[in-house]
Amino acid sequence: MTTAASDLPMDTLTSIDQQDLEERIEVFYQKFLQLSAKERNETLVLLRKQHTQYLLKGIRRLSEAHRVLDASRPWLCYWITHALTLMGETEEFNADLKSDVVDFLSRCQDKNGGFGGGPGQIPHLASTYAAVCALLTIGTEEALASIDRTATYKFLIRQKVPSDIPVIGGGFRMHDDGEVDIRGTYTALAVAHMLDIKTDVITAGVAAYVERCQTYEGGIGGEPCTEAHGGYTFCGLASHVLLDCKTKLDIPSILRWATARQGAVEGGFMGRTNKLVDGCYSFWQGGIFPLLNRLVPKLQESSVQCTMERVQAAMEQQPRVGRENSASTIFSAAQVDEVGSECALYNPRGLQAWILICCQVETGGLRDKPGESKDYYHTCYCLSGLSVAQHSDAGKSRLGDFSTEGDLPLEKTEPLLNIVEKNVKFAEAYWNAHPFVPST
Numbered sequence: 001m002t003t004a005a006s007d008l009p010m011d012t013l014t015s016i017d018q019q020d021l022e023e024r025i026e027v028f029y030q031k032f033l034q035l036s037a038k039e040r041n042e043t044l045v046l047l048r049k050q051h052t053q054y055l056l057k058g059i060r061r062l063s064e065a066h067r068v069l070d071a072s073r074p075w076l077c078y079w080i081t082h083a084l085t086l087m088g089e090t091e092e093f094n095a096d097l098k099s100d101v102v103d104f105l106s107r108c109q110d111k112n113g114g115f116g117g118g119p120g121q122i123p124h125l126a127s128t129y130a131a132v133c134a135l136l137t138i139g140t141e142e143a144l145a146s147i148d149r150t151a152t153y154k155f156l157i158r159q160k161v162p163s164d165i166p167v168i169g170g171g172f173r174m175h176d177d178g179e180v181d182i183r184g185t186y187t188a189l190a191v192a193h194m195l196d197i198k199t200d201v202i203t204a205g206v207a208a209y210v211e212r213c214q215t216y217e218g219g220i221g222g223e224p225c226t227e228a229h230g231g232y233t234f235c236g237l238a239s240h241v242l243l244d245c246k247t248k249l250d251i252p253s254i255l256r257w258a259t260a261r262q263g264a265v266e267g268g269f270m271g272r273t274n275k276l277v278d279g280c281y282s283f284w285q286g287g288i289f290p291l292l293n294r295l296v297p298k299l300q301e302s303s304v305q306c307t308m309e310r311v312q313a314a315m316e317q318q319p320r321v322g323r324e325n326s327a328s329t330i331f332s333a334a335q336v337d338e339v340g341s342e343c344a345l346y347n348p349r350g351l352q353a354w355i356l357i358c359c360q361v362e363t364g365g366l367r368d369k370p371g372e373s374k375d376y377y378h379t380c381y382c383l384s385g386l387s388v389a390q391h392s393d394a395g396k397s398r399l400g401d402f403s404t405e406g407d408l409p410l411e412k413t414e415p416l417l418n419i420v421e422k423n424v425k426f427a428e429a430y431w432n433a434h435p436f437v438p439s440t
């Protein structure tokens with residue numbers, strides 16, 4: 001029996017455009033701006049308790065069959081553990097629960113290296129990256145010791161495409177005989193970095209593949225000759241950093257492209273030119289800026305300094321207030337101090353207004369945009385973007401002027417890996433005590 005069109009919910013029939021979105025979010029910003037200062041203080045806060053309960057519910061149900069995300073269970077582990085860790089210590093995310101997650105991920109680990117999307121599934125670079133991120137985030141000796149580094153190293157080498165193959169040479173396959181794209185490059189390099197197993201064998205020839213993915217727009221595509229996208233630009237730029245900045249990517253063009261992806265009205269980021277903003281790009285695009293900032297001193301030393309100045313000038317000319325009720329209005333209403341140099345690359349307070357006002361769901365969890373449902377992926381990446389924005393320019397850009405005293409900033413995420421900084425440090429110390437010797 002077919003379903004009559006009239007039986008379907010409206011959202012199935014219509015996709016929203018920029019005008020619909022602006023009208024939708026104007027309601028949110030208008031409502032906020034009509035509040036008294038006290039009410040604004042109470043409104044512009046992170047709903048920690050609700051988000052924590054939503055996340056804990058998800059982690060406790062890991063072993064149950066997942067209809068849609070059955071092949072993404074290490075991702076669920078990472079999205080949930082990372083989101084919880086960003087919000088600080090929670091009594092309920094205790095040693096037993098952490099141990100259960102480690103045990104579950106061990107069942108996803110393949111004896112020949114890498115992690116599959118669930119127990120018994122073939123190993124995949126994306127689930128390997130997610131599992132390793134989750135284990136570093138759990139941050140116990142048990143979690144780190146559960147990773148078979150020698151087998152993981154062999155898995156990474158097995159996915160590497162020889163440099164002399166046209167177009168895809170230097171890239172990594174997502175799995176045995178699988179597709180080659182910039183996610184493969186980033187996840188392979190990030191895993192090698194996180195496990196301290198990044199040898200010259202892993203990195204040889206990779207820069208050439210990354211360079212081939214940059215497009216005429218300035219951003220980076222998933223594969224050579226495909227459209228620039230925030231998710232892939234993050235992967236490409238982070239790969240550049242993981243390769244000790246040895247690619248010939250045009251960095252000022254990435255900066256110019258990324259700054260133009262922030263919606264002047266919404267405050268959030270879009271993934272690609274002329275598409276709608278979405279909460280998850282708060283990290284994929286927002287996370288690009290701290291990486292770029294690390295590269296700025298290098299740029300200033302070189303002949304491209306004038307290009308940086310041009311980009312800064314272009315930023316100042318960009319219309320910041322598109323409508324009366326916009327994230328930018330809220331940003332200026334905060335009457336905060338002058339933004340520092342890092343903030344000048346984008347508007348971190350506008351981003352925070354978008355996440356806190358438009359992406360939070362009152363019953364817990366964060367979402368793509370108003371009208372969409374919450375999910376663990378968007379909860380993770382909205383909070384990750386919030387952490388990046390709060391900690392930009394030494395924390396000055398936090399919307400602290402509005403927040404109640406008890407509303408502490410999130411833990412600082414290390415943008416290169418999107419793992420909380422203190423967990424990265426714990427793993428570094430652990431690997432120092434357990435040096436890796438590659439076997440041939």
Ligand SMILES: CC(C)=CCC/C(C)=C/CC/C(C)=C/COP(=O)(O)OP(=O)(O)O
Pocket residue numbers: 126183186187229230231232235270271272275276278284
């Ligand atoms: C480490 C790792 C695996 C990174 C993945 C990065 C990432 C988020 C890539 C995005 C892929 C993509 C083309 C989405 C477009 O979806 P869409 O057309 O539904 O959305 P859009 O309209 O916002 O572009």
Ligand SMILES: [Zn+2]
Pocket residue numbers: 278279280281368378
């Ligand atoms: Zn999204």
